[in-house]
Amino acid sequence: MSEFREKVIECIRSIPKGQVASYGQIAAACGHPRAARQVGAVLKSLDITEKWKKGKSRQRVVPWWRVINSAGAISIKGNWTATKELQAELLRGEGIEVAEGYKINMKKYRITTSYYL
DNA sequence: TTTCCGGCTGATT
DNA sequence: GAATCAGCCGGAA
Numbered sequence: 001m002s003e004f005r006e007k008v009i010e011c012i013r014s015i016p017k018g019q020v021a022s023y024g025q026i027a028a029a030c031g032h033p034r035a036a037r038q039v040g041a042v043l044k045s046l047d048i049t050e051k052w053k054k055g056k057s058r059q060r061v062v063p064w065w066r067v068i069n070s071a072g073a074i075s076i077k078g079n080w081t082a083t084k085e086l087q088a089e090l091l092r093g094e095g096i097e098v099a100e101g102y103k104i105n106m107k108k109y110r111i112t113t114s115y116y117l
Numbered sequence: 118t119t120t121c122c123g124g125c126t127g128a129t130t
Numbered sequence: 131g132a133a134t135c136a137g138c139c140g141g142a143a
Contacts (some may be wrong), residue, residue, distance in 0.1 A: 037122090038123090040125065042124095111119085
């Protein structure tokens, strides 16, 4: 478990409900402004255990669905546990609108950059 | 150690 | 806006 990965997870966990953040923002929050792609790599490596850790009153889940690319779109590639459809569904569940083509109105939901400062 | 590969980005057509 | 291009970077091989 690399440190980087831990931080990424931590940052993602800190995303307020009802808001979304870009890979770049997460990376920056981790102290690696240009490592956006690594953030994606972390997410894809998150298995169902990390995503849906249940059984505990303590929600140990990682709100990965709140992470999108800078264009405000879901850029998921396709795991077994993660699909665009699922992500869109989860987002809507938090009151975030997901337009046709899995586009998110980041103007409205994107987290402020200063959040992590 | 070196090479390769991406769930990305910002600048440029 | 949408498509293209070239850097950036931490892992896995």
